[in-house]
Each structure stands twice: as structure tokens, then as C-alpha cells.
Amino acid sequence: MTRDPIGMALAMMNRLAANPLLDRFGLRTATEKTAYHGTRIGFRTLALAGREFKRVSNWLPRKRLPGKPAPILFDLTLDEDQQMIVDSLQRLARDTLRPAAAGADEAGAMPADVFDTTTELGLALYAVPAEFGGVAETQSPVTSVLIAEQLAWGDMGLAVALLAPFSVAQAITRWGTGEQQSRYLPAFCEPEPPVATIAMDEPRALFDPLTLSTRADTTPNGYRLNGQKNGVILGAQSDLMLVSASLNGRPRLFIIESGTPGLICEADPAMGLRAAQPATITLKDVNVLTDALLGDDNFDYQAFLDMGALLRCGLAIGTAQAVVDYVIPYCNEREAFGEPISHRQSVAFMISNLAIETESMRMLTWRAASRAETNQTFHREACLARLLCNEKAMEIGTNGVQLLGGHGFVKEHPVERWYRDLRSVATHTGGAHA
Amino acid sequence: MYLEIPKKFSPIVNQARQVAQEVFRPISRKYDRAEHAYPKELDMFASIMDGMNDGAPDGGAGAGKLARSGGNGAPGNRNGTNMKTVLGLTELCWGDVGLALSIPRQGLGNSAIAAVANEEQLARLGDTWAAMAITEPGAGSDSAAIRTTAREDGDHYVINGEKIYVTAGERANAVVVWASLDRNKGKAAIKSFVVEKGTPGMTLERLEKKLGIRASDTAAIRFENCRVPKENLLGDPEISVNKGFAGAMQTFDNTRPVVAGMAIGVARAALERTRQIIAESGIDLDYHTQTWTQPAVSRELQLLEAELEAARLLTLKAAWMADNGLPNSKEASMAKAKAGRVGNTITLRCVELCGSLGYGETELIEKWARDSKILDIFEGTQQIQLLIIARRLLGKSSAELK
Numbered sequence: 005m006t007r008d009p010i011g012m013a014l015a016m017m018n019r020l021a022a023n024p025l026l027d028r029f030g031l032r033t034a035t036e037k038t039a040y041h042g043t044r045i046g047f048r049t050l051a052l053a054g055r056e057f058k059r060v061s062n063w064l065p066r067k068r069l070p071g072k073p074a075p076i077l078f079d080l081t082l083d084e085d086q087q088m089i090v091d092s093l094q095r096l097a098r099d100t101l102r103p104a105a106a107g108a109d110e111a112g113a114m115p116a117d118v119f120d121t122t123t124e125l126g127l128a129l130y131a132v133p134a135e136f137g138g139v140a141e142t143q144s145p146v147t148s149v150l151i152a153e154q155l156a157w158g159d160m161g162l163a164v165a166l167l168a169p170f171s172v173a174q175a176i177t178r179w180g181t182g183e184q185q186s187r188y189l190p191a192f193c194e195p196e197p198p199v200a201t202i203a204m205d206e207p208r209a210l211f212d213p214l215t216l217s218t219r220a221d222t223t224p225n226g227y228r229l230n231g232q233k234n235g236v237i238l239g240a241q242s243d244l245m246l247v248s249a250s251l252n253g254r255p256r257l258f259i260i261e262s263g264t265p266g267l268i269c270e271a272d273p274a275m276g277l278r279a280a281q282p283a284t285i286t287l288k289d290v291n292v293l294t295d296a297l298l299g300d301d302n303f304d305y306q307a308f309l310d311m312g313a314l315l316r317c318g319l320a321i322g323t324a325q326a327v328v329d330y331v332i333p334y335c336n337e338r339e340a341f342g343e344p345i346s347h348r349q350s351v352a353f354m355i356s357n358l359a360i361e362t363e364s365m366r367m368l369t370w371r372a373a374s375r376a377e378t379n380q381t382f383h384r385e386a387c388l389a390r391l392l393c394n395e396k397a398m399e400i401g402t403n404g405v406q407l408l409g410g411h412g413f414v415k416e417h418p419v420e421r422w423y424r425d426l427r428s429v430a431t432h433t434g435g436a437h438a
Numbered sequence: 439m440y441l442e443i444p445k446k447f448s449p450i451v452n453q454a455r456q457v458a459q460e461v462f463r464p465i466s467r468k469y470d471r472a473e474h475a476y477p478k479e480l481d482m483f484a485s486i487m488d489g490m491n492d493g494a495p496d497g498g499a500g501a502g503k504l505a506r507s508g509g510n511g512a513p514g515n516r517n518g519t520n521m522k523t524v525l526g527l528t529e530l531c532w533g534d535v536g537l538a539l540s541i542p543r544q545g546l547g548n549s550a551i552a553a554v555a556n557e558e559q560l561a562r563l564g565d566t567w568a569a570m571a572i573t574e575p576g577a578g579s580d581s582a583a584i585r586t587t588a589r590e591d592g593d594h595y596v597i598n599g600e601k602i603y604v605t606a607g608e609r610a611n612a613v614v615v616w617a618s619l620d621r622n623k624g625k626a627a628i629k630s631f632v633v634e635k636g637t638p639g640m641t642l643e644r645l646e647k648k649l650g651i652r653a654s655d656t657a658a659i660r661f662e663n664c665r666v667p668k669e670n671l672l673g674d675p676e677i678s679v680n681k682g683f684a685g686a687m688q689t690f691d692n693t694r695p696v697v698a699g700m701a702i703g704v705a706r707a708a709l710e711r712t713r714q715i716i717a718e719s720g721i722d723l724d725y726h727t728q729t730w731t732q733p734a735v736s737r738e739l740q741l742l743e744a745e746l747e748a749a750r751l752l753t754l755k756a757a758w759m760a761d762n763g764l765p766n767s768k769e770a771s772m773a774k775a776k777a778g779r780v781g782n783t784i785t786l787r788c789v790e791l792c793g794s795l796g797y798g799e800t801e802l803i804e805k806w807a808r809d810s811k812i813l814d815i816f817e818g819t820q821q822i823q824l825l826i827i828a829r830r831l832l833g834k835s836s837a838e839l840k
Contacts, residue, residue: 075440077517078758082439146439212728309727328831336832347839352828353821359831360772363755364748371441371751378440385747387725391737392744433727 048116053262055243063186071379093154101158108279128192131173137193148438149318156322160425161279171437172200179299200244203233204434220249226293237435239283257298266290276424310386315436317369320397327404361396394430401426458533469653484542502548504692518761524699531703536653546570547614553689554673569610571601582625588617607657625683639664650808694774698753701781701813708788749777768830775823778814785810
């Protein structure tokens with residue numbers, strides 16, 4: 005029998021309540037308190053998926069956002085719009101995301117009020133062209149990266165959940181047909197936009213998004229999909245999903261609405277990103293119509309992956325910067341052997357290296373994004389940025405915990421969460437598109 | 439935001455590249471073997487370099503032009519001399535680090551003169567080829583601990599002491615010497631003096647035999663009652679606790695990105711050559727999203743390339759900040775730290791990846807691996823850079839974070 009999202013949540017609660025470990029480690033009271041507290045102060049989680057998208061009869065012609073003209077000079081300053089977005093998202097990250105992060109991680113759920121507060125900022129508007137109700141006039145991967153960076157400074161789990169719908173809007177804007185754009189994009193500009201996500205990763209080692217096990221077979225009026233996706237951000241909450249599958253040996257994306265028969269969603273909690281409620285999606289003879297295939301023959305899957313890599317790098321940079329900003333005051337205040345531990349070179353040099361590598365990640369990512377934004381080739385640059393982030397993000401995460409010692413290992417400080425979240429930089433491909 | 443090299447620098451980058459390729463590379467091995475022989479090929483080329491500088495509409499490039507460009511001219515974003523010099527030196531060091539260090543009139547002493555000299559000194563000494571003498575047998579990274587003294591005597595200062603590791607110390611026309619006016623007054627009393635070649639009391643003790651950059655001469659110089667005219671003291675002769683030494687150290691904020699650029703040049707040379715050699719063996723070197731299923735050598739080369747790109751962009755950032763008059767001490771040290779270490783790591787790994795071919799003298803890769811080491815040492819070692827960065831990040835003084 006297909007387990008629907010409500011059944012799934014009940015099953016999870018059941019498993020948790022029966023878990024003997026809770027008693028053995030004296031965690032039951034704490035967990036119950038969290039659950040109680042959650043309901044008491046209104047830790048409202050996201051509503052479960054169920055929105056419908058009507059086909060549009062008079063759809064607008066396909067809109068492609070132009071790139072920006074390439075500036076003449078090397079320049080690291082942000083333009084006025086970028087600075088404004090960065091400032092407002094910094095406030096959001098500091099005042100809303102950071103305070104909600106520990107609770108959301110503990111509960112393994114995205115608090116609805118965080119989602120609503122962010123929605124009020126109109127994030128998705130930056131992804132959608134004016135014709136469909138948004139404000140986007142050009143492609144802006146640099147702005148996307150800056151957005152990811154600021155949000156992930158607040159919390160990577162919340163950030164990736166907030167960015168998944170934004171990413172879907174970006175992808176439909178960039179690759180969708182006129183019909184697909186007319187049908188889905190206006191919804192992202194409404195006061196209550198849909199929750200959406202990209203299902204890409206598959207549960208096996210050495211997963212390569214170019215070689216998909218999930219396959220789509222042609223049927224008389226569309227396609228039939230079979231396969232399994234995991235690590236799907238907000239899998240159970242999403243009204244809309246972009247699912248990658250191999251069609252005639254070539255990877256493509258399919259737009260699948262929640263509630264489509266054959267779509268089975270199960271919670272798939274992981275080491276980190278717990279607020280993003282990762283799920284496993286099993287596709288069992290999922291039939292979709294022809295117009296579910298994202299884009300046409302001009303669809304560029306590699307560019308799609310590269311755009312995802314950029315946003316993933318943005319997330320990595322934001323959390324890495326959070327680590328740097330946290331360990332500096334900590335190591336200045338923490339004393340050992342009669343002086344602040346930051347007076348010791350072994351500690352101070354680690355901090356220097358955290359800052360150097362965070363800035364390295366940022367420079368590589370910014371360059372790739374600025375090339376993408378000005379219509380220059382950026383595959384090489386995106387691959388190099390992603391590879392560097394894969395390597396350095398975890399180094400920064402583990403050294404962040406190390407600098408706090410035992411305090412880094414306990415949940416009183418956020419660095420253990422950042423450690424878990426930063427591991428995902430090198431493991432996940434889905435959910436993101438700049 | 440835009441992180442590409444502006445087109446206006448294409449001519450100088452191309453010129454430097456041509457020099458590297460057509461002048462340096464063909465004689466690179468020759469002067470690596472003939473350590474201490476003067477590369478006479480450089481004279482002709484130095485005048486070309488001077489011509490390039492004098493004719494440049496926006497202030498030229500090179501060691502003697504650094505820093506002066508920042509903070510003047512029209513408001514708005516600037517890409518100026520600091521960036522141009524970094525780019526030029528990167529290309530030249532793609533050719534040969536030792537030869538690049540031996541280009542007449544491009545010494546570190548020229549940067550010091552540019553940074554602290556007054557107008558009269560700049561006019562008089564600006565075109566001199568000046569080496570820099572800071573290090574002593576008993577004082578390396580701790581440059582405040584130098585023992586060389588300068589005693590006032592009428593219209594002269596009398597210098598006594600011993601200096602080592604003076605790059606281009608034999609070939610340059612003058613040496614900028616760091617000496618203390620009063621050893622009881624600490625680092626505030628340290629001043630720099632221009633000592634011209636042939637001044638009595640200045641003796642070239644020896645030239646060092648080295649691991650790398652053998653084309654560049656590294657001198658040990660002794661000063662024994664060496665009298666220099668008073669007007670050769672660079673900057674302010676007053677001993678001021680507030681400035682002085684810090685001012686002298688500021689030279690490094692401008693030269694560190696250039697040394698970082700040098701490391702990037704030699705590392706890029708090694709990486710390019712290694713990619714060519716590995717590609718000949720038929721291995722797929724394309725960039726992929728999933729790198730773990732590629733051959734180990736492909737992934738490693740991509741990672742080295744990413745590290746090199748990181749060093750390059752950090753360096754451009756530091757130079758860009760200097761061009762725009764922004765304080766860049768931390769960023770200059772970040773660039774130098776990153777470029778110094780990845781330059782060394784890359785060249786050494788390239789030798790390894792190319793095996794006995796990389797290790798042998800048929801290729802230049804083993805030479806680049808020897809040359810790169812110095813770039814993580816001079817102009818402040820890796821450890822000194824990390825110290826500077828940490829003090830800035832943590833808000834610590836040198837007394838607190840030693």
C-alpha cells in the first residue's frame with residue numbers, strides 16, 4: 005500500500021516513541037519536551053503537498069532571460085541590487101534562520117513561519133521574468149550565489165529548503181517551454197508560492213548525475229518513469245518536483261506534481277540538512293504526459309548541473325563563513341594555560357587557514373558565476389569551484405569543531421551541526437540551481 | 439562583480455609571455471647549471487621592459503611602480519599598476535623565476551624606494567637597480583632583531599653589520615640596507631639606507647649555492663665602517679614609535695601579491711606541461727561533475743588546477759584592493775600564503791605524476807619544483823603570513839599573538 009505523507013509522519017512518530025535508546029540515554033524527557041514545546045509555541049511545520057497546477061490554454065511564448073553585458077574591468081564590488089539583497093538576507097539569516105536552526109535540526113522539520121517570513125521577501129521573484137509576475141530581467145547566477153551564501157550563513161538545512169523552490173523556478177525559467185512557464189511560474193509569484201524541489205541523487209556509491217538508473221520510457225501519450233531518488237529536499241512537502249531520468253540513454257528532467265500515482269515518498273533523514281526533511285522518492289510506473297518533459301531539444305543537462313554546482317558552492321561558502329565568524333570570538337574568549345587560546349599559533353594558524361580557504365571557495369565560485377552571468381563558458385570554472393568546495397568545506401567543518409574541543413562536540417554550540425551539514429557539500433547534487 | 443582580466447592588460451601580458459617563452463625558457467636550463475654566471479641576455483631585454491614602463495599610459499608596471507598608483511585619479515573601480523605588475527611577473531615566472539628575479543631595475547629594493555622615498559630621492563634613485571638587504575645570520579623572519587647599525591657622523595651615516603640572502607646583491611647598482619639608528623630604541627629605530635655599489639666598506643663576501651633560482655645571485659654582504667651620505671636614508675630620519683618600522687613593513691603589502699604572482703607563474707608552467715605529458719598517454723582530462731570515477735591523475739590535476747585558480751584569484755583580489763587604495767595587509771598575506779604553498783605543492787606533485795621523466799633534467803619540471811620552494815619563504819614565510827592574517831582576524835597585537 006502506498007504510504008501517504010500523513011501516514012509517513014505517524015509511522016515516524018511511532019518509531020521514535022518506541023525507540024529504547026531514548027530511555028537508555030535519558031533522552032526521552034528532552035525529546036518529549038521538544039515535541040511539547042513545538043506544539044506549544046506553535047512550531048508549525050510546512051503543510052503537506054497537494055496543490056494543483058492548472059493547464060493554461062492561452063500560454064505566453066517562451067521567455068529566455070538574456071545574460072548581462074561583460075564589464076570591462078575586474079571588480080569585486082557588488083552592484084546596488086546585489087548589495088540590497090545581501091543586506092536584507094543577512095538580516096534574515098541573523099534574526100530568523102540562526103535562531104530557528106537548532107530547533108529545526110532537532111525536530112527534523114522546516115518551521116513554516118521561517119518559510120513564510122522568507123516567502124515575504126519574495127525570493128522567487130528574482131527567478132521569474134516580469135511576464136510571469138516576477139522581477140527578473142536578466143540571468144543572475146551571481147545574485148543566486150550571494151543569496152545562497154547569506155542564507156547558509158544562517159543555517160544550511162533551512163537554506164537548502166528555502167532555495168529548492170527558488171531553484172525549480174530558476175530551472176523552469178531557464179529551460180521550460182512557453183506552456184510550462186505559463187503553467188508554473190506565475191504560482192511562484194503568488195503570496196503563497198508552491199513548495200518545489202529537484203530530485204537528482206540516487207542511493208548508490210559513486211553516483212554520477214550523467215549516468216542515471218532512473219529511466220523514462222516513451223508511452224503513447226507521454227512517458228513512464230521508474231527508479232529511486234534520495235536526499236530529496238522537502239520531498240514530502242513539495243507540490244512540484246523536477247526529477248532526472250534517462251530518456252533514450254540521455255539524462256532529462258521531468259516535471260512531476262505531487263499526488264501523481266506511483267510516486268512513493270518516504271522520509272530519509274540524514275547526517276545533516278535535517279531541517280530540509282530529505283526524502284526518498286520511489287517512482288513506480290509513474291505516468292506523465294508529453295508536456296512533463298522539461299524544455300525541448302535545446303535543453304543542456306550539463307549546464308543544468310553546473311548551475312546546481314554553483315548554488316551548492318554558495319551554500320558551502322555561507323556555512324564556512326559562519327564557522328570562521330564563530331570560532332574567532334570563541335577562541336579569543338576561551339582561556340587555557342592563563343591566556344586566550346587564540347594566543348597560541350597552533351590555534352591561530354588554523355583560523356588563518358579557515359579564512360584563506362573560505363575566501364578561496366568564494367573567489368572560485370564568484371568567478372564561475374560571473375562568467376555564467378555574462379554568457380561565457382563556465383563549465384570548467386564551475387567544476388573547479390565545486391571540486392575545491394568539496395575538499396575545503398569539510399576541512400573547515402571539522403576544524404571548526406576541533407577549535408572548540410569538547411564544546412564543539414555538543415549541541416550547545418552550532419559547530420557540530422555545521423560539521424554535519426558541510427559533509428553534504430560533496431555528496432549531493434539535487435535541490436539546487438543558480 | 440567581474441573576475442576576468444581586463445582586455446587593456448592583454449598587451450603587457452602578451453609581451454611578458456613572449457619574453458618568458460622566447461628569452462627565458464631557451465636559457466632556463468643553461469643558467470640553472472651555470473650558477474653565478476651573469477645571464478647577459480637580460481641586458482637587452484631590460485631596456486625593452488623600461489620602454490614598456492615609460493610608455494605605459496597608466497603608470498607602468500614593475501617593482502618600482504608599486505603602490506604609487508593607488509588612491510589617486512578618477513573615482514570608481516580601478517585596475518592599475520599593482521594588478522598589472524602581478525600579471526606581468528606571473529608570465530615572466532612561467533618562463534623562469536630565477537631570470538625574472540635578475541631583471542635589472544626590478545629588484546625588491548626598487549619597491550622599497552617606491553614605497554618610502556621622498557620626491558628628491560625618487561628622482562635621484564628611481565632608476566637605480568636596487569637590491570634589498572634585510573636578513574642577517576641571526577635574524578630572518580624576526581626582522582626587528584637585526585644587529586646592523588647606522589651611526590650618525592657629520593653628513594654621513596656609518597653602517598656596520600652583516601647581511602645575507604641579498605637577491606641580486608652582486609648585480610644590482612645599489613643595496614637598500616636595513617639598519618638601526620639606536621639598538622636601545624627597538625624597531626622604531628630601524629631605517630633603510632641606499633648604499634651604492636663601490637662604496638668603501640661594503641664587501642661582497644660570497645654568493646650562495648642554492649636549491650633553486652640558481653640564475654639569480656644571492657649575496658652575503660659585509661658592511662665595515664661603510665659611510666653613506668645622509669640623504670640616502672629613505673623616508674623620515676626621526677625615530678618615531680608610532681610609525682617608521684610599520685611604514686617600512688608596508689612595502690610588503692604591495693610586494694607580497696607580486697611574489698604570490700610569481701608562485702602562480704611557476705606552478706602554472708608545471709601544471710600545463712604535466713597536463714600535456716599526461717594527455718599524451720591518452721588519459722581523459724575533461725572536467726566532470728563526478729570526479730571519483732575518473733583516473734586518480736585526472737582528479738588530482740583538477741584539484742591542483744582549482745588550488746592554483748584559488749591562489750590566482752586571491753592574488754588578483756589583493757592587487758585590486760591596492761589599486762583601489764583599500765587597506766590590504768590581510769589579503770596580501772592570504773594571497774602570499776595560499777600561492778606560496780600551492781605553488782610548491784603543485785610543482786612537487788607534477789614531478790611525482792610525471793615519474794622519472796618529471797624527476798630528470800630533460801624536462802624543466804624538476805627545476806620548477808626546486809625554484810618554487812623559495813616563494814613560500816622569502817617576502818615572509820608561510821608561517822609569518824599566517825601570523826599576520828591571524829593577528830588581523832583575531833585583533834591581536836604582536837605581543838599577544840607571538
